[in-house]
Amino acid sequence: MPELPEVETVCRALDKLVARKTVQKVHILRDKIRTTIPPALKKLLPGYKIKDVERRAKYILINLTRAKSPSLTLIAHLGMSGQFAVAGGQKPRLREKHDHFMLDFTDGTQLVYNDPRRFGLIEYAPTEQLGMHKLFKDTGPEPLEKTLTAKNFYARLQKSRAPIKSVLLDQKVIAxxxxxxxxxxxxxxxxHPQMSAAKITPAKAAELLAAIRLVLKAAIKSGGSTLRNYKSADGITGLFQHRFKAYDRxxxxxxxxxxxxxIQKxxxxxxxxxxxxxxxxxxx
Ligand SMILES: [Zn+2]
Known part of the structure; x- marks a missing residue:
């Protein structure tokens, strides 16, 4: 399953590939993934221009604007097997099995969402109300944002007696x-992964936050180097070969x-x- 670094890598690549493109047509090819792709997107999105693509937790946010209209954000989650591909130009992409969602842009290119296992998600919200959206309203701070200080992180850990390993996976504590x-x-x-989160000292909490940032940044860095766009390969997967120190060893x-x-498991x-x-x- 894609984790934060993979999703970040996909967002950065998508931002380069689709920012400033204007939506001409929306195709919902198979609407059932984790949830139903909202049919309203077909009428809503044409004429909107992609402003940028960013990440929140493990979600891809495609921000769109249009003159005299409220800004919208397409929210996507890759689930287990979701992939975005940018196709197009003179040779439109042939439909493939498991293509669920496609945007045609005015420049003749396309953005395609393909998801064989269908655990992914595509939704939308007015950009202004994104923080209140059900997917995000309880989400904790981003680990890489400077606004999350060591002091704040320590205070969050103090609230739980659960093993620190589980607490780190709790999206309400850290995204x-x-x-x-x-x-x-x-x-x-x-x-120790079974240590109670509440027992961690302020100094150790600071060390842990620095370690989280280090591993995420290293993974993002290596993820970027193996990225390909659809023209040269098989979609934006964000897969990377990362050398883990403990995981799976x-x-x-x-x-x-x-x-x-x-190393023990x-x-x-x-x-x-x-x-x-x-x-x-x-x-x-
Ligand atoms: Zn050791």
């Missing part, structure tokens, strides 16, 4: 960290210098968790 990066950040911050020696531990709240029992202790 979009995800299963892989929670394991990686705890590894770097030398924190059960039974291998801890890659930390001077640590003789071995445990399950916390139903999710696989990888850590090194040697340098990630409950007492630290």
């Amino acid at each position: 979009g960290v995800g299963n892989i990066y929670a394991s990686e950040a705890l590894f770097l911050a030398c924190l 059960e039974g291998t020696p801890c890659p930390l210098k001077n640590c003789k531990g071995e 445990i399950v916390i709240a139903g999710r696989s968790t990888f850590f090194c029992p040697q340098h990630q202790k409950k007492s630290c």
Whole structure:
């Protein structure tokens, strides 16, 4: 499933590929994904111009404007297998199986949403009301935003006695960290994944926030390098080859210098968790 860095990578690529394009026509080819794609989009979007594409948690936000009209935001989630592709120019893209949604632009290009497993989502909201939208009203701060200070993060952790690993996956506490990066950040911050969030000290909370930022930024950086657009390859997937230190490395020696531990796998709240029992202790 795409996590924050993959979604960020997709947003940056889409922003480069579709910003400033004007929607001419909306096609809803198969409307049932996780929810029904709103049929109102067909009438609503033509004439709107894409202002930019940004990310909130694991959602892609395509912001659109039109003179004398309220700004709109298309909200997309890739689910398990969703992909956006930009096609077009002189050779329009042939319809493919699992194409669900398509925008024709006035310059002859197209933006296509393809999703074989159909766990994705496409909705919309007036841009001004986005913060109040049901998908976002309870979402915590973005980990990469400077407005999230170490002090604020510490205060958020203090509210829960649950294992820190689960708390990092709680979207109300912090948006979009995800299963892989929670394991990686705890590894770097030398924190045991089962440690109660409320027991973490202010200094450790600051270290953990820095570790979260480090792993997310590194993943975004490597994600960007493997991105391709539809013309040259098979869609904007945001897949990347990232070398994890703990995640999915059960039974291998801890890659930390001077640590003789071995990576273990445990399950916390139903999710696989990888850590090194040697340098990630409950007492630290
Ligand atoms: Zn270790």
